[in-house]
Amino acid sequence: MNKPIAIRTLGNGVVVEFFDQSNRYYGDFYRVKIIAVATIPLLKSTLPEDLYKFAATYPDCVKYERSLERMGVVSSSVQKVVQTLVDGFIESVGFYL
Numbered sequence: 057m058n059k060p061i062a063i064r065t066l067g068n069g070v071v072v073e074f075f076d077q078s079n080r081y082y083g084d085f086y087r088v089k090i091i092a093v094a095t096i097p098l099l100k101s102t103l104p105e106d107l108y109k110f111a112a113t114y115p116d117c118v119k120y121e122r123s124l125e126r127m128g129v130v131s132s133s134v135q136k137v138v139q140t141l142v143d144g145f146i147e148s149v150g151f152y153l
Contacts, residue, residue, distance in 0.1 A: 061090075062142050070153045071095045074142050077123075078134065086129045088137045092145050094120040094153050120153065 060073040077089040096118045098111045124141040 061138070064142075064146055064150075066146075066150055066153060068153075069097055072146070072150070072153070074145075076138065078138070080131075084131050086131060086134055088126045088129050088134060088141065090124040090138060090141050090145075092122045092124060092142075092149075096120060096153060122149070 058075060061076045062074040064072045064074075066072065072092055072094045075091040075093065077091055078086055079089070080086050098114050098117055100108060100111050103111055122145070124145055126137050126141065129137050
């Protein structure tokens, strides 16, 4: 992937990077596609005992990836839609990470 367009660090240390995969598909219309990648540290000391075996499979972290998309965006609105998708992801999913 390319260089991230935004990086957000949540209060619990989880880092979320956002990568722009947008493209123009017809005339002045774009498909805005942002890939959100969260790096979640696995600290054995903070996990319940029943997850120790799981944590052994992932020695230091787990990556969560989600695609955020909006179709039919005119060029003048692309940046605003990108920001809306990033902010919306943090607001709706950030709490669970």
